[in-house]
Amino acid sequence: MPRTYSAKLIKDLEGKTVKDGLQILLAKKCIKAKIPALHVAKLLGVSRMTIHLWFRGGEVNPSRAPMIEALIRII
Numbered sequence: 649m650p651r652t653y654s655a656k657l658i659k660d661l662e663g664k665t666v667k668d669g670l671q672i673l674l675a676k677k678c679i680k681a682k683i684p685a686l687h688v689a690k691l692l693g694v695s696r697m698t699i700h701l702w703f704r705g706g707e708v709n710p711s712r713a714p715m716i717e718a719l720i721r722i723i
Contacts, residue, residue: 657679671705
């Protein structure tokens with residue numbers, strides 16, 4: 649069974665907005681929809697660690713932006 653998101657991550661995201669990056673919006677949507685990072689990683693073709701990095705504000709390769717935007721719309 650995939651792990652849930654940590655309380656620390658959820659708290660860290662509270663004050664952030666889409667101005668902080670597309671990856672922050674993705675994180676908020678996935679947490680709200682209860683979609684595990686492992687599933688997001690498989691859908692986007694990246695590692696689970698990449699998803700964790702993105703959810704904490706890490707840089708997203710611009711080539712991944714269209715896929716992230718599409719996933720956000722689906723969620």
